[in-house]
Structures are given as structure tokens and as C-alpha cells.
Amino acid sequence: MKASAGGYARAESVRHALDLLAGSEGQGRVLAGGQSLVAAMNMRLSVGDLLVDISKISELSGVAVEGDILRIGALTRHAQVGADAQIKTHAPLLTAAVSHIAHAAIRNRGTIGGALAHADPAAEFPACALALGATMHAEGPSGTRGIAADEFFEDVFTTSLSEDEILTSITMPIAEQGEVQILEEVARRSGDYALVGLCLIKRAVGHRIAVFSVGPRPILATNAMAALDQGDVDAAVEALSNEIDPPSDTQASSAYRRHLAGVLLRRAVCRMKGETA
Amino acid sequence: MTEVFRDKVDVSLTVNGEPVEARVPAGQHMIDFLRMELGLTGAHASCEHGVCGACTIRVDGDAVRGCLMLAAQADGTDVWTVEGLTDAAAVSDLQDAFITRNALQCGFCTPGMLVAAEELLSKGGVPSRGEIREHLSGNYCRCTGYEAIVDAVESVALNRAGKGVA
Amino acid sequence: MTIPFNNPDRPNSYIGRTVPRPNATKLVQGRGRYVDDIVLPRMLHVAFSRSPVAHAKIGAIDLDEAKAVKGVVRIFTGADLAEVCTPWVAVLAHLKGLKSPPEHPLAVDRACWVGEPVVAVVANTRAAAEEAASLVVVDYEELPAVTDTMTALDKDTPVIHPELGDNLAFRRLHEEGDVDAAFKTAHKVVSAHFRTARHTGVTLEPRSILVDWNPAEGQMTAYHATQAPHMMQTVFAKHLDIPESRVRVICGDVGGSYGIKVHVYPDEVATAAIAKVMGRPVKFIADRLESFSTDIHARDHEIEAKIAVDVDGKILAIDVDDWTGIGPYSVYPRTSAIEGNQVVNLCGGPYDFANYRAQTTVVFQNKTPTCQYRAVGHPIAVAITEGLVDMAAAAIGMDPVEIRRRNMYADDAYPVTSPAKMKFEGLSHHASMDKLIEMIDYDALRADQAEARKQGKYRGIGIASFIELTNPSPFMYGIGGARISAQDGCTVRMDPDGSVVALSGVTEQGQGTEAMLSQVVAEGVGVKPSNVRVITGDTQVTPYGGGTWASRGAGIGGEAALQAARALRDSILEVAAAMLQAEAGKLDIRDGQIVDLESGEERMPLEELGRIVYFRGDTLPKDLPRELVQTRHFITMDYPFAFTNGVQASYLEVDTDTGVVTLLKHWCVEDCGRVINPQLVDEQIRGGIVQGLGGALYEEIHYDEDGQLLNGSMADYLVPMAAEMPDMVVAHVETPTKESELGAKGAGEAGTAGAPAAVMNAINDALRPLGAQVAAMPFTPERILRALGKIND
Missing domain, CATH: 3.30.365.10 (Aldehyde oxidase/xanthine dehydrogenase, molybdopterin binding domain)
Incomplete structure (x- = not known):
């Protein structure tokens, strides 16, 4: 089908983009890499949007280490995230995630900020952000604010960003010495959305587990984390099973997803032990 | 609605090495623009939701989905389609390999497949068959079953690396 | 004079060689130059407002908002087109009892499936036509939808077409020998419930047509992505009241067909009718959602089947009860009863046995119509037959290759008539099996499987012999009254x-x-x-x-x-x-x-x-x-069809924790008679195999109970992609048909026919030590885990 956009404007700067959004009377949609938005427009799932194209704002792209914080610009493309040496060193979970995201041509256009703001519950980056304890940085008419990942993702395709805000960057603590970051997922085919995915991080203070494609948003499995901190994998699997309520769809039932989450946790733990052994 | 949002957008870009200036509908994707406005019918619209890869074109050096990029976003870009790549003889060895190996049947996926494959080949080295399959996993072909395509891409990689069978 | 094709030194020896494709x-x-690449002066675009519900009475149609869209030129309802286009009824005289109601290019009183075209909007761009189509307001008075095949004939199920009496489109029972007696006295009886999912072709080029009516010459020119230009010429002429000689159908490059583009689609006929009314070129290119909801579907079968064998593994009897739901209309002009009929004709195909009973029951339902798609009925019949044979072999502790060798027609048995009354001129089951076993190095593969099992990996080998119907004579359609040229x-x-x-x-x-x-x-x-x-x-x-x-x-x-x-x-x-x-x-x-x-x-x-x-x-x-x-x-005269044969093997690994199947390798030996171009034949086989692998592992159209299509996108209807597909080894045995000098039979469907059964048997071979078995396609990770008893809910 053919998209029916209400209008288009190219933002020259974040300030300009915010002004455009402010003037859109609620019809504004931020267009970055477009890999989800344009697809939705082409299916007429999104009609009449006033598109604010931020993709040319160079200040929103790039990777930097600021002390013990890693900052990734919202417009940094998936392919750049996957190839970036600093990310590979300081947040290898994101590097691992990229290879699971769709296909090369999508990764060449899609942006990390777009993926986070789109908040697809089956996508990798939101779960990674949650597992890493990342902070989303937004800019709006009244200034900037940081939003912790566990407060950012609210529901299916829904975040705590206001309509007049733009996600500008994501920050996260750089991986500590000996930190392990693992991503496990099962998809029907390479590049498909995960049936279930799981991020496992081991830090000195304890484990962090985020699961995706098991609910309306990625979930931090705190009970499973606690069990794993105790070194009880069986209890962690049991806890994980109890703290998710996965949906059923044409690809898999809730019960299958619940089972799979446990399998992925066991596999991630095995890899973690293998890597730390 | 404010006037700053346009339903027709002026763009200035380079397509297959030639400058193009156009006024495009706000919602028009690159493939419709290339096909309908410029008569470049090599790349195809097939699923129009970014899954099949038949619309794969090269923008600023990267293989991208033509259906997931608005023409309005193409301002200032350098766009290459199969027509331009052919004229520039940029992928002639790959095209020859596709013909020799019969790595195409209906040919509808082929222009996109070539752009995707060339992106992998341009990185140099000889990718494994698994890597070739993985790289092409976003380009759908219903006819060939993919093996002939993998063979063709592999043979070009070997030849470019000087390891080809004479 | 017979050309000595087998002598490679003969002059002009091009038959049997790989020569490059000129196109x-x-x-x-x-x-x-595909249809959508063609632009004609004054060309218009048509888009359709389609039924959003599975079954409804069509009430008032409000076009005011749609007409106001910039670029809209004219809008047509079903009643408008009924005045210029006669409806069609898709029945064939030789399929006794087959019934179907008249079908119009646009629904007139009732809409019978989600996606049925109801209103056609003509505009100067596709975007404007779509925009206006989305603003067409139709008052749909919902009627109960029939969606389940197995209950379609129950007394309390509503009848979709009351004038037809019931929801039964077609039923055929074929019986040969004394089936009941054979089952009663058999050494072993094995039964299974098979399921093949609803598929569609997913041609990369969507259905496409551009029709130009030149009133000055009284000539219609249709640029059409079709497999059968002359058939379409006849259809347009007949239903739009034009002399056949004044209809020209041009079929340029076509972006994939696989049987999808050999049928008469209401929206395509509507496009032709509109072009004639308007006297201007009108183009219709289906979008992907339209492809999923209106391209024909296929293979939606449920089968209860059993096999009886003696102590030596000889097949004594096969009994098949096949059910399929075909949507609300039989598809014109080939009809939608052929697939079920093929299941009856093809089950047990490779084997020399005496007692055979098969019944197909073809019912109406409120879903997208089904019709012939690559390897029509074959993947179903081969899955039933080869699934049963493997299960029987396991039940009596016999190797799956051995049980086949004991039952396949001897290579010197021909000509022979099968229990399904199919006539075989000459096949090579044993030679093909021998070649396959050598090619896959069966013993080494079994050793690898055993070794893998020691490491906790579950690998399986699956074998599937098959026959394929090619080179049809008028026995397929012509004798039934269809103007389909054999x-x-x-x-x-x-x-x-x-x-x-x-x-x-x-x-x-x-x-x-x-x-x-x-x-x-x-x-x-x-x-x-x-x-x-x-x-x-x-x-x-x-x-x-x-x-x-x-x-x-x-x-x-x-x-x-x-x-x-x-x-x-x-x-x-x-x-x-x-x-x-x-x-x-x-x-x-x-x-x-x-x-x-x-x-x-x-x-x-x-x-x-x-x-x-x-x-x-x-x-x-x-x-x-x-x-x-x-x-x-x-034209072929001696045999109704030239049957080919072959055998496939699949080697795969099942992850018993996740249920994911990894295809390791696939082999096929087939006999299409004279191989004219080895490379082209091999690639037909490979492409066909992968289409079959799609059915085995991924492809399934989902509907909810109300007849809503749930996965009408390429992100949700999964087709095989490069990463998961295996390398395939293809070889041939050549038994040329004596009906022609060339000796060629067909090769386009063999791959699709045998691949799903080979995969099913390989999965079951892998799972057998765990006591699990699957027979419902596609074999999703979840279905495999359920078979293993790992999911309990």
C-alpha cells in the first residue's frame, strides 16, 4: 500500500525538531531511520502523520566514553553500533544484539534511538537497555531529562517520552572488570523478531536478567536475578517462569514462550560459567 | 496545520551518478520515486514493509530498503540502482556469475539481491557459505531455493580474491 | 527418425546440455519488463475496497467521501460491473457432483471472505485510489461465518450458499480391493492424523494486470502476469462479451507464479471490465496484504489415514480420509476440487499393493478460496503415504529404506495401473533409490546419527519416495468442459x-x-x-x-x-x-x-x-x-498423464530443548525422462524443494474463528530465507516417455512434492528414541516440544 503522510519537514537541529513537533498540533511523528515507521505508514497503520525528519541532525549520532559512562547518540545506526569498538569493549551486549536485529539493509538505516522509542516488546535494544541499567536522555520544550530504562518502557510501542520530546541519546555504565554480558534468543528465522530473548549480565554486585517478547514490554526478572545471585539456577528458572506472562500469537503460545525463557536462561548461565571459568 | 510541513518536498540528489532535482509527495518511498518519476524500474516494490528485499538499493554506499526510505529523505544522497551499477560495470562479474550459475529464475528479486550481495563482497575476503547465507537472509527469493545464489556469490568472492577456479 | 540424444558427439547436440538462458x-x-513497469498514455489505477468481514450481507454503499478524494475518476460497485460482466461458475463435468455458486468480479449481495473485492475505485494514481478506497463506507450486515473444515457439514453449521443445499462442494470415494478384510487380517496396522497447513504462493511480483480497451478497434489488450494467456483470452472474451479474436493477452516477464497466476481472479476481471467501460488503460497491482488475502490459498487438509502391512513389511492396504476447506467459491476455471482429487489419485503412488480406499471431502468455508498451487495435492499425498510407510517400518522394526524396496513397483513392471487407477508408462523407483542411497552414503549417515546421539544431539534421516503428475492430457480439464488447452x-x-x-x-x-x-x-x-x-x-x-x-x-x-x-x-x-x-x-x-x-x-x-x-x-x-x-x-494421447518419480532424503537436527529444527542437508534423485537442460532441471528441483521445506517448517496461514486473516504480511507468514536453507544434492535417472520424440516429462513440481514428507520423516526419525512423533505441518518449534511432552498447559 501507499503511505498517506500529512506532511514532512526536515529538522536542522534538535531545537528545530522540537519547534516542529510543538507546531504539529499533536500530529507530529519523529522520523529517524524509518525502518519501523515507514513500514507502518506503507501498511496504512499510521495515516496523516506530520513527519519531523531528524535523520540529518549530525549531533545526535556517535559514540563516546565519558568517564565510566558510555554514551550512544540516538541516531547511531544499528550497523554502527555493531561495528563500534568502544561499544564492543564497554557494552558487548549491544554488539551481540545487533547481529539479531533484522538484516543488513535494515541495520544500515535503523537507529538505536528509533528502536528504543518504538519500544517493540520483541526487539532486542529495549531489553538490552533494561539489562544494562541504561538511561534514556530526552529533550523537550522545557529542557532535558534522563529516564531510567525501567521507567522508560511502559507498554506495547509505548514509552514515557512525551509527544513533544525527542530521544537524544542513551547512556549506560561501562562494563566493569570481569563483567559478563550475554544475549540468547530463539527466532523462527535469522533476523525475525525473537520468539523469546534474554539478556544476562553478571556484575560484582549481582546478576541482571532482562527478557523480551514475553509481555507488552521488556521485563527485568528480579526474582530470577535474586535466585541466580544465590547460585540456584533451578530456582532462577522457576522464578523467571513465574514473573512473566507471555502472550500467545500465530508464532508461539504463552506456554511455549514461558518454557523457552527457562531454556534460554539455562543456556545463558552455561555460557556465563564457560566464559568466566 | 503549520506551513512548515509540506505535502510536496523538494529534493536534490544524485542518482546513478547524475544529478536529479524533484518535488516528491511527502509519503512517497524511494522505490516509487525511482520507478515512477525516474523510470528506473530495475528495483521492485514487492512487500512494501521492508521484509522481502526486492527494493534493495545503494544509498550513500550502504544497501538499504528502498521501500523504507522516503524520497523526501533522499535530499543530498548518492543513490545507485541496478541500472547505474550495470552502466558503470560495477557488478559485472557478479551479474555474469548469476547468469552462469542460473542464480535467478523470475528475476524479480535479482536487482535487490545483487545490491545486497555486492555489499558483502565489497568488504573483501572470502565469506563462508554460512556468512553469505546470513548476509542475504533479508532478501527473499521464491524461485531458486538460494543455493545457486550462494554459489554465484561465493565464486565471485573467490575470483576477486584471486582464488577462483580458472 | 529418432534423434540419438544420448550421443554427445552428434551434430547440434544441444538437447541434454546446459546452455545459458537467453533472457x-x-x-x-x-x-x-514486468506488468508494473509498463506505463500507457491516459493510464488509470484501480484499488479495491474489500470485505473486512468473513461473511456479510452487503447493504448501502456510501461513496461520497471516496469520490471527494483528489484524483478519483470513477467508482464501481458490484451491481455496476454485473451489467457488463457475466458471472462464472467453476465446476467440471468429470468431477461428479462438484458444485459452486456464480461468482461476480465484485461481490453483489454478499461478501463471503475477508478480502473479497466489493467496490473498485479508479483514480489517476494508486495512492489516490487507495486513499479513496479506504473512505468507501459499506454497510455490512454480518452473517455467521463458517471457518472450520471438519464441522462444515454438521447439521448446526450454517449453510454458506443456501441455494446449494449444504456446504459440501465435492466428495469422491475411490475403493479398490477389499480394504476392510486386509486391515482385519493384517500383521500390523498403523494409523495417523496428518495436517497440512493453508499455504499461499507469495510470488515476489504481486498479481499484476494492465488492461487497455481500444473502442475504435473493438480490441482489448491485457498485459497480464499470467501462466495461461490463451485461457485468459477466452475468459475475458466470454465474460465481457468480446469476440475472442479481439482479445489480446500479452504476458511479458512474470515475477514468479507457482500456480498462483493460472487462475481467474475477480479483481483482475473487474480491472478488464472497468477498462472496457472507461475506454482507458487501467492497471491493478496487488499490494502485499491483498496478495495474502486474495491470491489463492492451498493445502489446507486434515487427513485420517492408516496402513496395513504383513510380517515382511509388504503393504496390504492403505485407507485415507481426506478433508479440505476451499473457501466460499470453487476457483474458475480449474475448480477447487482438483487438489482433493489429486490426494485420492496419488496416495500410495510408488507402491505395488492391492487394497486401497481414499475419500476426499471438499467443503465451503468463509476464507480465501483455495486452488491449484505448485505440486497440487502431491505434498499432501506424499506426506500421508511416506509418513505411514515410515511409521509401519518402525512398528515392525524394519529399516525405512528396506520397507520401500520391498513395496515399490519393480523397474521392469511397466506399464502398470495403480490401485488408484493411475497408469504408469515407465518409472524407476528402485534405480532412483539405489542412486540416492549411494549418494547420501546411507550407512555413513546412520553412523553419524549414532555418533551425534552419543553427544546428546538428535539427528534424523528422512526418506520420501514420490510420483509426480506431468504432461497432462485433456483428461485433466478438457473433458470436464473447461477451455483449458492441453x-x-x-x-x-x-x-x-x-x-x-x-x-x-x-x-x-x-x-x-x-x-x-x-x-x-x-x-x-x-x-x-x-x-x-x-x-x-x-x-x-x-x-x-x-x-x-x-x-x-x-x-x-x-x-x-x-x-x-x-x-x-x-x-x-x-x-x-x-x-x-x-x-x-x-x-x-x-x-x-x-x-x-x-x-x-x-x-x-x-x-x-x-x-x-x-x-x-x-x-x-x-x-x-x-x-x-x-x-x-x-498433445499426449496414450496416457492421461506422464508420471515421473523420484526420492528425496533429508538430514536434520532437532533441538529438543527449543524444538528448533536445523536442516543439515537435502538430496533428491528424480526421473523426469529426458533432461533437456541439466542446470535448469536441477534448479527447478532445488527451488521446488525449498518451497516444500517452507511448508514443512514455516508456512501457515492463520485465521481466527470469525474468519479474520491473522498473518497477512511477509513478517508474519514465514517463507524460507537463505540462512536456514540447506545445500541440496540433485541427481537424475532418465526414463524418457515414449509418447514423444523428445522423451521429456515435467520437473517443476518434484521438489515440492517430496520435501515435506522427507523432513517429517527425518524429524520423526530423530524423535523416535524419545517416543515422540509429529504429523501436523508446519513442524514449528512449539509443535515439536508438544510432541515431546515438554509443554503442559
Whole structure:
């Protein structure tokens, strides 16, 4: 089908983009890499949007280490995230995630900020952000604010960003010495959305587990984390099973997803032990 | 609605090495623009939701989905389609390999497949068959079953690396 | 005279060789010409407002908002088009009892499936037409939807078409021998419930048509992505009241067909009707959602089946109860009863056994209509048969290869008639199996499987023998009254420069038809294939023919081309003999030269002969025939169909924690008779296998209970992609058909026929030590884990 956009404007700067959004009377949609938005427009799932194209704002792209914080610009493309040496060193979970995201041509256009703001519950980056304890940085008419990942993702395709805000960057603590970051997922085919995915991080203070494609948003499995901190994998699997309520769809039932989450946790733990052994 | 949002957008870009200036509908994707406005019918619209890869074109050096990029976003870009790549003889060895190996049947996926494959080949080295399959996993072909395509891409990689069978 | 095709040293030896496809170069350069690439002056676009509900009475239609959209030119309702287009009824006389109601290009009173076209909006861009179509307001008064096949005939299920009495479209029971007695006394009886999912073809090029009506000439020209241009010519002429001679169907490059583009679609006929009413070119290109909801579906079967074997593994009886739901209409003109009928015809196909019972029950439902799709019925019949045979082998502790060898028709048993009453002229089950076993190194593979199991990996080997129906005679459709041509023709002519043009009624969909024809004609005349220009897909130009379906292009179209080419050779030699004052019988044509048959000495290039015939005909004897053009038509007469056979093997690994299946390798040995172009045949097999693998592992159209399509996008209906597909080894046994000089049978569907069964058997082979078995396709990770008892809810 053919998209029916209400209008288009190219933002020259974040300030300009915010002004455009402010003037859109609620019809504004931020267009970055477009890999989800344009697809939705082409299916007429999104009609009449006033598109604010931020993709040319160079200040929103790039990777930097600021002390013990890693900052990734919202417009940094998936392919750049996957190839970036600093990310590979300081947040290898994101590097691992990229290879699971769709296909090369999508990764060449899609942006990390777009993926986070789109908040697809089956996508990798939101779960990674949650597992890493990342902070989303937004800019709006009244200034900037940081939003912790566990407060950012609210529901299916829904975040705590206001309509007049733009996600500008994501920050996260750089991986500590000996930190392990693992991503496990099962998809029907390479590049498909995960049936279930799981991020496992081991830090000195304890484990962090985020699961995706098991609910309306990625979930931090705190009970499973606690069990794993105790070194009880069986209890962690049991806890994980109890703290998710996965949906059923044409690809898999809730019960299958619940089972799979446990399998992925066991596999991630095995890899973690293998890597730390 | 404010006037700053346009339903027709002026763009200035380079397509297959030639400058193009156009006024495009706000919602028009690159493939419709290339096909309908410029008569470049090599790349195809097939699923129009970014899954099949038949619309794969090269923008600023990267293989991208033509259906997931608005023409309005193409301002200032350098766009290459199969027509331009052919004229520039940029992928002639790959095209020859596709013909020799019969790595195409209906040919509808082929222009996109070539752009995707060339992106992998341009990185140099000889990718494994698994890597070739993985790289092409976003380009759908219903006819060939993919093996002939993998063979063709592999043979070009070997030849470019000087390891080809004479 | 028979050409000694097996002698590679013969002159002009192009049949049996891999020669390049003449049309491949333009396709790799992006210079193909598909329907959507064609733009005509004053062209308009049509988009359809389609039923959002599975079953509803159509009430008031409000077009006001739609008409207000900029660019909209005209809007048509079902009632509007009913005035200019007669409805069709898709039945065939030889499928006794088959019934279906009249179908219109746009629904008139009732909408019967989600996606049925109801209103057509014509505008100067597709975007405007779509925008307006979305604003059409139709008052749908919902009716109860029938969606479940197995309860469609129950008393309390509503009848979709009350005038037909019930929801039964067709039922056929075939019985041979004493089935009940055989089951009663058998050593072992094994039964299973099989399920094949609803599929669709997912051609990369969506359905496409551009129709131009020229009122000044009273001529309709349809640029159509179709497999059967002449059939469509007849359909447009008949239902739009145009003389057949005034309808021209042009089929250029087609972006994949697989059976999807051989049917009559209401929206395409509507496009033609609108073009005629408006006197302007009108284009319809389906979008992907329309493809999923309106391209024909197929393979939606549920089967209860059982097999009886004796203590030695001999098959005593097979009993099959097949059910399929076909949507609300039988599809025109091939009908939607053929697939079920094929299941009855093909079950048990490779095996010599006596007692056979099969029934198919074909019911109406409120879903997208189903019809013939690549390998019609074969994947279902092969899955039933080969699944049962493997289960029987396991039950009596016999190797799956051994049980097949004990039951397959002996290679010298032919001709033979099967219990399903299929006539086999000559097959090679044992030779093919021997070749396969050698190719896969069966013992080594079993050793690898055992080794893997020691490491906790569950690998499986699956074997599936099959037969494939090709080269159909009029027994398939013609005898039922359909104007679907089983014969095909080819005109071959020599032009002044000595080059040859071949015009054929079979069509190119990418499978390599034109390459095949070029080499057959090249060999038949005596020129290089590069000097043969092949023209297909234009009803105004080519001889009348059936087009591309049921793997008939090489066997029927190829034979017509060979005969025409050889006739042209004779004509050329007659002229040459007069010019050279030699005996025609002592001359030959090789590489475009007239030569002495014995010595090979060059006497004259064809170019010179052409110069004389076309420009200095005055120098030839007055009564010398000088028509350097010959046409031949070919039809099979001795057998209703030319059956082929083959056997496939799959090796795979099942992850018993996740249920994910990894395909490790796939093999196929098949016998399509004469192999004209080895590369093209191999690639048909490979492409076909992968389509079958899709059905085995991924493809399934989902509906909810109300008849809503749940996965109408390429992100949700999963097709095979490169990363998961295996490398495939393909080999051949050649048993040429004696019905033609060429000896070719079809090869287009063998891969699809056998692959799902091979995968099913391999999965079950892997799972057998765990006591699990699957028989419902696709074999999703979840279905496998449920079979393993790992999910309990």
C-alpha cells in the first residue's frame, strides 16, 4: 500500500525538531531511520502523520566514553553500533544484539534511538537497555531529562517520552572488570523478531536478567536475578517462569514462550560459567 | 496545520551518478520515486514493509530498503540502482556469475539481491557459505531455493580474491 | 527418425546440455519488463475496497467521501460491473457432483471472505485510489461465518450458499480391493492424523494486470502476469462479451507464479471490465496484504489415514480420509476440487499393493478460496503415504529404506495401473533409490546419527519416495468442459539472415522455458541456440496453447517445438537441395550451415539460402515449396498423464530443548525422462524443494474463528530465507516417455512434492528414541516440544 503522510519537514537541529513537533498540533511523528515507521505508514497503520525528519541532525549520532559512562547518540545506526569498538569493549551486549536485529539493509538505516522509542516488546535494544541499567536522555520544550530504562518502557510501542520530546541519546555504565554480558534468543528465522530473548549480565554486585517478547514490554526478572545471585539456577528458572506472562500469537503460545525463557536462561548461565571459568 | 510541513518536498540528489532535482509527495518511498518519476524500474516494490528485499538499493554506499526510505529523505544522497551499477560495470562479474550459475529464475528479486550481495563482497575476503547465507537472509527469493545464489556469490568472492577456479 | 540424444558427439547436440538462458542477462541488469513497469498514455489505477468481514450481507454503499478524494475518476460497485460482466461458475463435468455458486468480479449481495473485492475505485494514481478506497463506507450486515473444515457439514453449521443445499462442494470415494478384510487380517496396522497447513504462493511480483480497451478497434489488450494467456483470452472474451479474436493477452516477464497466476481472479476481471467501460488503460497491482488475502490459498487438509502391512513389511492396504476447506467459491476455471482429487489419485503412488480406499471431502468455508498451487495435492499425498510407510517400518522394526524396496513397483513392471487407477508408462523407483542411497552414503549417515546421539544431539534421516503428475492430457480439464488447452503449439521460421524465430504457446515464468525451447529448436533445425529467438506470451502472435502448468512446458511445448524445428529443417533442406542440385537426404544443417551429411563438408550458409529465398526467389524452380516456416502442435494421447518419480532424503537436527529444527542437508534423485537442460532441471528441483521445506517448517496461514486473516504480511507468514536453507544434492535417472520424440516429462513440481514428507520423516526419525512423533505441518518449534511432552498447559 501507499503511505498517506500529512506532511514532512526536515529538522536542522534538535531545537528545530522540537519547534516542529510543538507546531504539529499533536500530529507530529519523529522520523529517524524509518525502518519501523515507514513500514507502518506503507501498511496504512499510521495515516496523516506530520513527519519531523531528524535523520540529518549530525549531533545526535556517535559514540563516546565519558568517564565510566558510555554514551550512544540516538541516531547511531544499528550497523554502527555493531561495528563500534568502544561499544564492543564497554557494552558487548549491544554488539551481540545487533547481529539479531533484522538484516543488513535494515541495520544500515535503523537507529538505536528509533528502536528504543518504538519500544517493540520483541526487539532486542529495549531489553538490552533494561539489562544494562541504561538511561534514556530526552529533550523537550522545557529542557532535558534522563529516564531510567525501567521507567522508560511502559507498554506495547509505548514509552514515557512525551509527544513533544525527542530521544537524544542513551547512556549506560561501562562494563566493569570481569563483567559478563550475554544475549540468547530463539527466532523462527535469522533476523525475525525473537520468539523469546534474554539478556544476562553478571556484575560484582549481582546478576541482571532482562527478557523480551514475553509481555507488552521488556521485563527485568528480579526474582530470577535474586535466585541466580544465590547460585540456584533451578530456582532462577522457576522464578523467571513465574514473573512473566507471555502472550500467545500465530508464532508461539504463552506456554511455549514461558518454557523457552527457562531454556534460554539455562543456556545463558552455561555460557556465563564457560566464559568466566 | 503549520506551513512548515509540506505535502510536496523538494529534493536534490544524485542518482546513478547524475544529478536529479524533484518535488516528491511527502509519503512517497524511494522505490516509487525511482520507478515512477525516474523510470528506473530495475528495483521492485514487492512487500512494501521492508521484509522481502526486492527494493534493495545503494544509498550513500550502504544497501538499504528502498521501500523504507522516503524520497523526501533522499535530499543530498548518492543513490545507485541496478541500472547505474550495470552502466558503470560495477557488478559485472557478479551479474555474469548469476547468469552462469542460473542464480535467478523470475528475476524479480535479482536487482535487490545483487545490491545486497555486492555489499558483502565489497568488504573483501572470502565469506563462508554460512556468512553469505546470513548476509542475504533479508532478501527473499521464491524461485531458486538460494543455493545457486550462494554459489554465484561465493565464486565471485573467490575470483576477486584471486582464488577462483580458472 | 529418432534423434540419438544420448550421443554427445552428434551434430547440434544441444538437447541434454546446459546452455545459458537467453533472457537472464536483461533480468540481472534490471531490464526486465514486468506488468508494473509498463506505463500507457491516459493510464488509470484501480484499488479495491474489500470485505473486512468473513461473511456479510452487503447493504448501502456510501461513496461520497471516496469520490471527494483528489484524483478519483470513477467508482464501481458490484451491481455496476454485473451489467457488463457475466458471472462464472467453476465446476467440471468429470468431477461428479462438484458444485459452486456464480461468482461476480465484485461481490453483489454478499461478501463471503475477508478480502473479497466489493467496490473498485479508479483514480489517476494508486495512492489516490487507495486513499479513496479506504473512505468507501459499506454497510455490512454480518452473517455467521463458517471457518472450520471438519464441522462444515454438521447439521448446526450454517449453510454458506443456501441455494446449494449444504456446504459440501465435492466428495469422491475411490475403493479398490477389499480394504476392510486386509486391515482385519493384517500383521500390523498403523494409523495417523496428518495436517497440512493453508499455504499461499507469495510470488515476489504481486498479481499484476494492465488492461487497455481500444473502442475504435473493438480490441482489448491485457498485459497480464499470467501462466495461461490463451485461457485468459477466452475468459475475458466470454465474460465481457468480446469476440475472442479481439482479445489480446500479452504476458511479458512474470515475477514468479507457482500456480498462483493460472487462475481467474475477480479483481483482475473487474480491472478488464472497468477498462472496457472507461475506454482507458487501467492497471491493478496487488499490494502485499491483498496478495495474502486474495491470491489463492492451498493445502489446507486434515487427513485420517492408516496402513496395513504383513510380517515382511509388504503393504496390504492403505485407507485415507481426506478433508479440505476451499473457501466460499470453487476457483474458475480449474475448480477447487482438483487438489482433493489429486490426494485420492496419488496416495500410495510408488507402491505395488492391492487394497486401497481414499475419500476426499471438499467443503465451503468463509476464507480465501483455495486452488491449484505448485505440486497440487502431491505434498499432501506424499506426506500421508511416506509418513505411514515410515511409521509401519518402525512398528515392525524394519529399516525405512528396506520397507520401500520391498513395496515399490519393480523397474521392469511397466506399464502398470495403480490401485488408484493411475497408469504408469515407465518409472524407476528402485534405480532412483539405489542412486540416492549411494549418494547420501546411507550407512555413513546412520553412523553419524549414532555418533551425534552419543553427544546428546538428535539427528534424523528422512526418506520420501514420490510420483509426480506431468504432461497432462485433456483428461485433466478438457473433458470436464473447461477451455483449458492441453495441447500446445510452436511455429518455427527462418528469417533472411539465417536466424530462427520460435513462437510457442507455453510461457516463461522464470523456469527457463525460453532457454529450453531455444536449445530444442537449435538442435532440431541445426543452428546455435544463440541464433534462435524465442517468443512466448502473446495470444496474437503465438500458436494456441495451454501455457505453463502441471509441469507441461518441456514435455508438451518442447515436443511441439522439436517437431516444428525438424519440419523447418526438412523445408530448408528441400530448398537447399534444389539450389545445390543435391538430394535433400544427403544434406544436413549444422551450426547454421548446409553441409554434406556424410562428410560434413560445408556447402552453403543458411544466410545465403535466406538471401535467395527472400530476395531472389525468381532463381528457384517455380513449383518449389519455399515456406521457411512450420507449425506443429502436440498433445499426449496414450496416457492421461506422464508420471515421473523420484526420492528425496533429508538430514536434520532437532533441538529438543527449543524444538528448533536445523536442516543439515537435502538430496533428491528424480526421473523426469529426458533432461533437456541439466542446470535448469536441477534448479527447478532445488527451488521446488525449498518451497516444500517452507511448508514443512514455516508456512501457515492463520485465521481466527470469525474468519479474520491473522498473518497477512511477509513478517508474519514465514517463507524460507537463505540462512536456514540447506545445500541440496540433485541427481537424475532418465526414463524418457515414449509418447514423444523428445522423451521429456515435467520437473517443476518434484521438489515440492517430496520435501515435506522427507523432513517429517527425518524429524520423526530423530524423535523416535524419545517416543515422540509429529504429523501436523508446519513442524514449528512449539509443535515439536508438544510432541515431546515438554509443554503442559
